[in-house]
Amino acid sequence: TCYLQQEPTNQVRLAIKQLALENGWSFYDIRNHTGFLRNMQVRLCTTGEIMINIIVGEDDQDKIRLMMETISSRFSQVTTWLFTINTKWNDSLYDLEPVIYKGNGYVIEKLENFQFKIGPKSFFQTNTRQAEQLYKVTRDFAELTGKETVYDLYCGTGSIGIFVSEKAAKIIGVETIEAAVADAKENAALNCLTKATFFAGDVINVCNDEFFGAHGKPDVIITDPPRAGMHEKLVKKILDMEAPVVVYVSCNPSTQARDLSLLDKKYVVTKAQPVDMFPHTHHIENVLQLKLR
Incomplete structure (x- = not known):
């Protein structure tokens, strides 16, 4: 049992x-x-x-x-x-x-007032109630006023971007898995959200000058990579984008620490909040707020 x-x-x-x-x-x-x-x-x-x-x-x-x-x-x-x-x-x-x-x-899950469609192959946090707490911390750390363009990297099915959308001017989600991007677009439509746009592809290739010209540079970057953390090229891309605020959500604090050593060139950690996603295990999600030096 x-x-x-x-x-x-x-x-x-x-x-x-x-x-x-x-x-x-x-x-x-x-x-x-x-x-x-x-x-x-x-x-x-x-x-x-x-x-x-x-x-x-x-x-x-x-x-x-x-x-x-x-x-x-x-x-x-x-x-x-x-x-x-x-x-x-x-x-x-x-x-x-x-x-x-x-x-x-499929089934419909709710976080606050937002609905999310989850199929058998969709990625969605296992502990839904704690996911809501995790996303609240992420939203708080983003310090949104309603004027910001938010880039949601590793956006998956769009859950974080959609959750923080009420306090943002625009959400730009980027994800390598095309099926997840299709889910993200469907979830945005499910919530009648017109300010969120999702793109399939590698952030390193997608976020170029032409892309910034069309969608604007980010005021806030939210990144939620897999356990392996961010590729070094992506870290360099984030450094190049120079968003005033970066919120780094990690399920593996060791790779998060590795990435921070690179981000340290331009960013300082201003807030940290671990979230216990799986009680009685060593697994946590760690949320960091970084601000441009």
Whole structure:
């Protein structure tokens, strides 16, 4: 039993396990790359919506049909059901296409008054209530007055940019993953937000003089890179842009510290606030406010 997860997560997991035992279905063996049941993806939202994606290791339509019919009929509170056939060695879903069995194939989550559409392949913070706190700190550190152009780097599905948008004049989001940018545009439309624009591409290539001429240089930069931190070329690009305020959101303080040693040429750290995203673990998000020297 996973005590961190709300129900019906464990109830669904145990029901699938029991169904597998009753029907003699095999469980995935990572060493031998064999077995039918691989894993289960659950998204519970504060709105009450629930999405469950069951990942199987064999393209056996009879087993899949029986499993989905049986389990979905037992748990009517689940708003959307999907299954994904994964016959690869790794567990990544990004190059696979989940199949919608029931519902819309996505859920709607809310942070403050903003709505976000989350599909099975969308990146969204796991701990939604703490994500709201994290984004509040980010917004506070940005010190927006309503006149600023904000560049949201590594914008993903646009959650941070959209969350801070009420206090900004313009949001420019840049993200390398095209599917995430499509989600960001959809989330902006969902919130009737016309001041946010999202672009697919590498920040180093996207943010050139022509881009600045069309969209304006940033007054505030918000950057939220993956665990590996920012590429050295991107750090140099941020130094070149010389935004008066940079807010650096990091899930890995060690790579954040490495990047700060480079940003130190032009910026000074003025505020720091860690946010506990996963209680009883060592994982935190650390938010820094940097100001131009």
